[in-house]
Amino acid sequence: MAKLPFLRTGQLAISALITVVVIAALYLAIRKPPYEVDLATVTQGPMTVTIDDEGETRVHNLFVVAAPINGRLTRIELEPGDPVVAQQTIVARMTPTSPDFLDNRIEASVRAQVQALEAVIASSSARVEQARAEHNLAAQQQARVETLFKRGFATRAALDSADAAVSRSNAAVSEAIKATEATRFDRDAARANLVTPTTQPQAGRSLAVRSPTSGTVMRVAQESEAIVAAGTPLVELGDPRDLEIVTDLLSSDAVRLLPGARVLIDNWGGAQPLNGRVRRIEPFGFTKISALGVEEQRVNVIVDITDPPKKWAKLGHGYRVVIRAVEWESTNALQLPVSTLFRNKGKWAVFAVENGRAKLIPVTIGWMNDERAELLSGLQKGATVILHPSEKISDDARVEAR
Numbered sequence: 513m514a515k516l517p518f519l520r521t522g523q524l525a526i527s528a529l530i531t532v533v534v535i536a537a538l539y540l541a542i543r544k545p546p547y548e549v550d551l552a553t554v555t556q557g558p559m560t561v562t563i564d565d566e567g568e569t570r571v572h573n574l575f576v577v578a579a580p581i582n583g584r585l586t587r588i589e590l591e592p593g594d595p596v597v598a599q600q601t602i603v604a605r606m607t608p609t610s611p612d613f614l615d616n617r618i619e620a621s622v623r624a625q626v627q628a629l630e631a632v633i634a635s636s637s638a639r640v641e642q643a644r645a646e647h648n649l650a651a652q653q654q655a656r657v658e659t660l661f662k663r664g665f666a667t668r669a670a671l672d673s674a675d676a677a678v679s680r681s682n683a684a685v686s687e688a689i690k691a692t693e694a695t696r697f698d699r700d701a702a703r704a705n706l707v708t709p710t711t712q713p714q715a716g717r718s719l720a721v722r723s724p725t726s727g728t729v730m731r732v733a734q735e736s737e738a739i740v741a742a743g744t745p746l747v748e749l750g751d752p753r754d755l756e757i758v759t760d761l762l763s764s765d766a767v768r769l770l771p772g773a774r775v776l777i778d779n780w781g782g783a784q785p786l787n788g789r790v791r792r793i794e795p796f797g798f799t800k801i802s803a804l805g806v807e808e809q810r811v812n813v814i815v816d817i818t819d820p821p822k823k824w825a826k827l828g829h830g831y832r833v834v835i836r837a838v839e840w841e842s843t844n845a846l847q848l849p850v851s852t853l854f855r856n857k858g859k860w861a862v863f864a865v866e867n868g869r870a871k872l873i874p875v876t877i878g879w880m881n882d883e884r885a886e887l888l889s890g891l892q893k894g895a896t897v898i899l900h901p902s903e904k905i906s907d908d909a910r911v912e913a914r
Contacts, residue, residue, distance in 0.1 A: 567759035571750030
């Protein structure tokens with residue numbers, strides 16, 4: 513009977529231990545595990561905000577040599593890349609074309625027109641004779657009136673009338689003669705349409721088209737022999753070392769740039785971006801349909817490459833590049849990833865990590881690009897922040913690095 517108190521004490525200890533284990537198990541089961549998150553650090557260093565878009569290289573001064581006359585173009589032997597010298601290199605040769613052959617209907621019409629003009633000439637010749645006869649009669653009448661006037665048997669008015677009649681008749685003769693000559697010219701022009709054309713170019717009438725500038729053949733628009741009209745583009749010439757870049761920016765982006773802004777030229781094929789400067793922002797915008805079918809107002813921006821030509825010697829006319837026009841840059845900006853930011857009560861905020869717990873911190877943001885944001889206030893350099901915070905994260909929530 514004396515052992516009963518010790519047995520009762522052991523049972524109580526075992527019960528207490530079981531109770532502690534059960535409570536601990538329930539606590540572990542109920543307690544939420546810490547959320548796994550991706551972390552980043554607030555840093556300080558260079559930061560750049562750019563306006564990015566695709567661009568295209570082009571020769572600054574591109575000369576298009578066109579056919580000066582209607583004629584037969586001989587085959588152009590020049591090829592893209594060949595050098596040319598101003599006023600020396602012959603880029604093309606042309607000969608005037610012969611007139612086309614007339615079909616039977618047109619020929620009959622032209623012959624009838626010639627006959628009609630012959631009849632008009634005959635009629636005009638008759639009018640010339642009539643005008644001359646009237647002039648002779650007016651001259652005789654004027655002589656009689658003048659004699660009578662000298663004798664006192666005619667008035668001054670009668671003499672003036674006779675003089676005017678002579679002048680009118682003289683003018684009528686001149687008019688009839690000129691009309692006859694004009695009709696003869698029309699007849700000769702109509703007869704020229706009946707001249708039989710020849711298929712052979714006229715010897716000694718070949719026209720050499722020379723290069724207007726020194727440079728390189730960029731493109732041959734018409735290589736084969738052909739009959740071309742005046743103004744037809746034949747060859748494009750330019751200096752491939754004098755390249756510029758044109759890009760069409762959204763008008764809302766173009767107004768944020770100024771001439772002289774620094775430009776980074778990327779994706780041009782080289783290992784490092786090229787440097788450039790905005791030379792001109794054109795004042796005239798235009799409408800362009802985007803790939804999604806949306807109408808956009810665009811503005812051409814011209815960029816000069818400031819790096820030496822030997823660095824981009826393989827670039828040519830019409831090559832694709834990506835331009836990054838610098839809108840703002842700093843060499844020592846406090847910054848953090850854009851993916852850490854979210855809106856809280858209409859203001860920017862982040863979740864910082866302190867002692868394994870998330871802390872909601874309001875922040876003030878300045879400039880921002882696609883990856884980084886300038887941090888004006890709220891955190892210090894070296895602070896740890898959560899990337900892509902989900903809706904599960906709340907203030908004072910337990911977190912751990914993923």
